[in-house]
Amino acid sequence: MSTTPLDLNNIQGDILVGIPKKTQTYFFFAIQDTTLFRTALLALIPFIKTAAQAQADQKSIADHKLKGLTTLIPMTGTQIAFSNAGLTKLGITGVATPGVADPNSDPFLEGQFKDSKNIGDAGTGPGRDFVPAWDPAFGNANIHGVIFIGGSDHLTVDAELAKTKLILGLSVKEVIQIRGDTRPKDQSGHEHFGFLDGISNPTIIGFNDKNAPPGPKPVDRSVLLTGQPSTSNPGPAPVLVDGSFLAFRYLFQLVPEFNQFLKQNPINGDSELLGARMVGRWKSGAPIDVTPTQDNPDIGKDPQRNNNFFYSGELAKGDQTRCPYSAHTRKTNPRADFTEHGLADQLNQRRIMRRGIQFGPEVTTEEANNNRSINGRGLLFVCYQSDLTKGFQFIQKTWANNPGFLNTAVDSNLKPIQPGLDSIIGQNADQARGVVGTDPANPDGSLTIPRFIVPQGGEYFFSPSISALKNVIAHIL
Numbered sequence: 207m208s209t210t211p212l213d214l215n216n217i218q219g220d221i222l223v224g225i226p227k228k229t230q231t232y233f234f235f236a237i238q239d240t241t242l243f244r245t246a247l248l249a250l251i252p253f254i255k256t257a258a259q260a261q262a263d264q265k266s267i268a269d270h271k272l273k274g275l276t277t278l279i280p281m282t283g284t285q286i287a288f289s290n291a292g293l294t295k296l297g298i299t300g301v302a303t304p305g306v307a308d309p310n311s312d313p314f315l316e317g318q319f320k321d322s323k324n325i326g327d328a329g330t331g332p333g334r335d336f337v338p339a340w341d342p343a344f345g346n347a348n349i350h351g352v353i354f355i356g357g358s359d360h361l362t363v364d365a366e367l368a369k370t371k372l373i374l375g376l377s378v379k380e381v382i383q384i385r386g387d388t389r390p391k392d393q394s395g396h397e398h399f400g401f402l403d404g405i406s407n408p409t410i411i412g413f414n415d416k417n418a419p420p421g422p423k424p425v426d427r428s429v430l431l432t433g434q435p436s437t438s439n440p441g442p443a444p445v446l447v448d449g450s451f452l453a454f455r456y457l458f459q460l461v462p463e464f465n466q467f468l469k470q471n472p473i474n475g476d477s478e479l480l481g482a483r484m485v486g487r488w489k490s491g492a493p494i495d496v497t498p499t500q501d502n503p504d505i506g507k508d509p510q511r512n513n514n515f516f517y518s519g520e521l522a523k524g525d526q527t528r529c530p531y532s533a534h535t536r537k538t539n540p541r542a543d544f545t546e547h548g549l550a551d552q553l554n555q556r557r558i559m560r561r562g563i564q565f566g567p568e569v570t571t572e573e574a575n576n577n578r579s580i581n582g583r584g585l586l587f588v589c590y591q592s593d594l595t596k597g598f599q600f601i602q603k604t605w606a607n608n609p610g611f612l613n614t615a616v617d618s619n620l621k622p623i624q625p626g627l628d629s630i631i632g633q634n635a636d637q638a639r640g641v642v643g644t645d646p647a648n649p650d651g652s653l654t655i656p657r658f659i660v661p662q663g664g665e666y667f668f669s670p671s672i673s674a675l676k677n678v679i680a681h682i683l
């Protein structure tokens with residue numbers, strides 16, 4: 207347990223607080239000249255938004271709304287993170303997963319390209335020669351770092367990016383630039399399948415747990431931040447202090463195909479119910495564990511009620527009546543399924559801070575009519591954790607892609623069940639996924655769900671603190 211006060215001026219703003227964003231541009235780069243880059247980085251550091259500044263931005267937005275104003279305050283927030291290839295290029299050592307002896311088993315050190323088979327992505331080739339079916343920009347070790355700028359609108363973010371590129375000059379070359387945008391009007395905050403997202407993120411002991419809305423218990427900051435002082439670790443390495451590992455995934459969503467599947471497989475005539483039982487929440491955000499048979503938008507938008515559910519007792523019965531074990535929210539945060547079996551500590555270690563944004567246009571009439579995607583759209587998934595083997599990698603590989611989870615591993619006395627893959631994000635290369643329990647009237651019945659999420663790239667990054675950027679990464683050797 208870490209007890210010293212958090213240094214909010216040292217931690218990048220997106221990790222614990224979140225950069226306010228209606229739009230966000232990701233600039234993935236390769237370092238061309240390390241000396242030039244270090245000098246450029248020193249000039250860029252003052253523009254990197256800290257947690258304290260992100261809090262101030264959120265407060266000014268809240269005050270603005272309280273005055274009844276609906277306009278957007280022009281603002282931006284710049285963040286930076288490095289892949290292992292980037293840190294290696296800069297001669298930085300010491301950023302790795304603690305306790306992983308073999309570097310080939312450390313997702314950060316080997317990079318996401320090499321880890322792609324392990325996390326279920328489609329591709330070709332055996333073993334370590336596996337080549338994922340990704341956008342070539344995310345090829346093996348192509349990317350050294352990412353600068354991402356979130357903000358109120360395209361004009362303001364574009365101007366900030368132009369300034370950033372001027373600072374970087376010839377020290378880097380662009381590998382790929384991707385723009386994300388929240389969806390329009392009443393779909394703002396909803397991902398492309400239509401479900402309200404970003405409701406359940408961990409709260410942190412001693413930071414934002416007081417007056418937090420009801421929901422899962424707060425976690426120690428060391429779940430999200432690396433290099434936290436503790437009795438076992440009084441003097442962490444300066445590069446690790448107040449940093450976090452960032453998992454980025456370029457996830458395309460086949461929205462017209464998803465909608466057609468729901469229409470073709472209604473539960474008792476109700477297609478929305480199938481969608482809700484695949485996600486674990488209704489489109490409004492209302493949890494099906496609270497309101498299992500029909501949506502209740504009042505619950506969906508009420509922070510006092512929309513995260514106050516635990517799937518209590520259902521695992522013992524093994525009947526999946528209120529929420530299937532394969533539902534996305536239950537697979538990725540199995541709440542009381544763990545805490546009721548004395549596994550709260552294990553569960554807490556798996557919490558991740560999600561900060562993604564949507565990309566791509568709305569579904570066109572032509573796409574909707576033909577039930578086929580023509581334009582690319584989806585989620586620029588980002589999550590933070592102090593250990594990728596406990597956070598993102600574990601959740602995707604050992605929970606979402608594992609048809610046996612949630613099973614008797616938590617308690618051998620329970621009725622054995624085989625839930626199938628996570629109905630939303632479970633990946634089995636490009637194959638369809640078998641899922642059990644979507645129909646509450648037929649809890650053992652299975653359904654074959656095509657792949658609606660197509661990963662097209664990604665990388666694991668390290669998001670250093672301001673002090674690590676200044677004193678270690680930009681330090682002229």
Ligand code: HEM
Binds near residue numbers: 404558602631
């Ligand atoms: C395009 C891909 C994805 C979509 C459409 C999606 C959608 C959603 C939605 C609608 C929610 C419910 C809202 C909320 O609780 O905040 C959610 C929650 C969540 N998702 Fe995803 N997600 C995607 C990818 C991922 C990935 C790749 C992971 C991790 C491997 C992940 C982990 C989680 C977690 C941990 C939660 C919170 C569960 C809880 O605490 O109840 N998601 N997601």
